[in-house]
Amino acid sequence: MVLALVALAAPLASCSWVSASPYEHAAYRKTRVAPTFDERLAAAYDYLERYPKGAYADEVSRYVKKAEPVFYESRQRDVAGLEAYLRALPKGPHAKEIRSRLRAIEEQRARPDSLSEAAKSTEARLSxxxxxxxxxxxxxxxxxxxxxxxxxxxxxxxxxxxxxxxxxxxxxxxxxxxxxxxxxxxxxxxxxxxxxxxxxxxxxxxxxxxxxxxxxxxxxxxxxxxxxxxxxxxxxxxxxxxxxxxxxxxxxxxxxxxxxxxxxxxxxxxxxxxxxxxxxxxxxxxxxxxxxxxxxxxxxxxxxxxxxxxxxxxxxxxxxxxxxxxxxxxxx
Structure with a gap:
């Protein structure tokens, strides 16, 4: 997983000069130089949303298709990770699923189900x-x-x-x-x-x-x-x-x-x-x-x-x- 993240964090492949407005180029540049993997992926989604047919759209799109599944896999194991996914990709392909999971977790915390209560009771009795x-x-x-x-x-x-x-x-x-x-x-x-x-x-x-x-x-x-x-x-x-x-x-x-x-x-x-x-x-x-x-x-x-x-x-x-x-x- 670490190697995958490092590979995806590398500069995007395109090295050719393309014609783009200063604003578009600034948005594209964030996908390459933002300090964290989360921020670079968030910048890539932001770029595609603002410039779906932009000069770098194909390159950024290819990056997103590879990076998002890896990002999701690394963040979907606990609540903190799920919340980090939503902060980075509020409109990402897994955002709806994650919101649903977080709601279910919150409801379970507010109203523990019988299985959860039984598990706690068993643990207490064994202790x-x-x-x-x-x-x-x-x-x-x-x-x-x-x-x-x-x-x-x-x-x-x-x-x-x-x-x-x-x-x-x-x-x-x-x-x-x-x-x-x-x-x-x-x-x-x-x-x-x-x-x-x-x-x-x-x-x-x-x-x-x-x-x-x-x-x-x-x-x-x-x-x-x-x-x-x-x-x-x-x-x-x-x-x-x-x-x-x-x-x-x-x-x-x-x-x-x-x-x-x-x-x-x-x-x-x-x-x-x-x-x-x-x-x-x-x-x-x-x-x-x-x-x-x-x-x-x-x-x-x-x-x-x-x-x-x-x-x-x-x-x-x-x-x-x-x-x-x-x-x-x-x-x-």
Whole structure:
């Protein structure tokens, strides 16, 4: 297209001297020296309208026949181009068509048709669905990142990181607590008198939408956060647990509903869970390969170093509960 415009912008072919009045010659000269292609073509139409049998009429007419289709093709793709065509060639061969198109566009803007409204509505719903998935993902990320943080386990919850106090203690629903028997304590070196350990569990539920067969299906990112606390209220370990939790996480990235029976989806979900927990641990504790501990099913990830441990447990029948366990280890 650019080459065509350049070629058409070249001086008109006639080099022979012809007899013409000064006014006609001035009109003809504009077709050759006007600064833009639009102006040269407009000048050519003006010349033919004023001097249809002029000395340069044949030459200018040949130029117009070649240039106008190119000009129309380059301007008919948007409103600004259509308007530019009319400014240059208000009586051009495509002027009537362009005016009709501009009127239709204006009417559509003033009174959007049902298809336009439906498209906008669909776009809005898809945008909200995407935002809902991002909110669900962010909620799980918050808890993984917070519970990976060693500072979470250094003081009673009430004196801990402000974001933990707000999210765990102050936000609804409130955690439900129960005493833990001594034989349930699995952290070496951390012992308490009978009845002075307790587990406090908070339920989290964040709805989100995923596209499925032309519609949006509602899902929920549901999991529990349990903090095991000593007699001072200081967390010593924690656990995130949810039914098919890693599938729900993978679904927040996908543009479709995850098939729970698909082996590919199951593998992708486990990889997503491992990647998420591993990245958080490495950022907040240590990326040292020495932290890696070999595991076996149902454990799919174990990291342990610098006084912290994280274990990822894949779901199994019958409850299909995925879990992430964190622990602040006692000094040796």
């Amino acid at each position: 909200e669905a995407k935002a809902s998935r991002e909110r669900a993902r962010a909620e799980l990320f918050f808890w993984i990142e917070t519970l990976s943080e060693p500072d979470t386990y250094k003081s009673p919850i009430a004196e801990g990181p402000p974001e933990l106090v707000v999210a765990y203690s102050l936000s609804l629903p409130a955690p439900v607590c129960k005493h833990v028997e001594p034989d349930a304590i699995e952290i070496p070196g951390l012992t308490q008198p009978h009845g002075e350990w307790r587990d406090c569990t908070k339920s989290i539920s964040v709805p989100y939408l995923v596209p499925d067969k032309g519609s949006l299906v509602e899902r929920k990112m549901e999991f529990t956060v349990t903090l095991r606390q000593d007699r001072t209220g200081r967390p010593t370990s924690s656990r995130i647990e949810g039914e098919r939790l890693f599938m729900r996480l993978e679904e927040t990235y996908a543009t479709r509903a995850i098939d729970t029976s698909s082996t590919d989806d199951q593998v992708a979900s486990l990889e997503r869970g491992i990647q998420t927990v591993q990245s958080s641990f490495e950022a907040r504790v240590s990326p040292d390969p020495a932290c890696i501990i070999k595991t076996g099913v149902p454990e799919i990830l174990r990291r342990e170093c610098k006084g912290m441990r994280v274990v990822v447990i894949a779901s199994t029948e019958p409850k299909w509960l995925d879990a992430i366990e964190f622990a602040a280890l006692a000094p040796p």
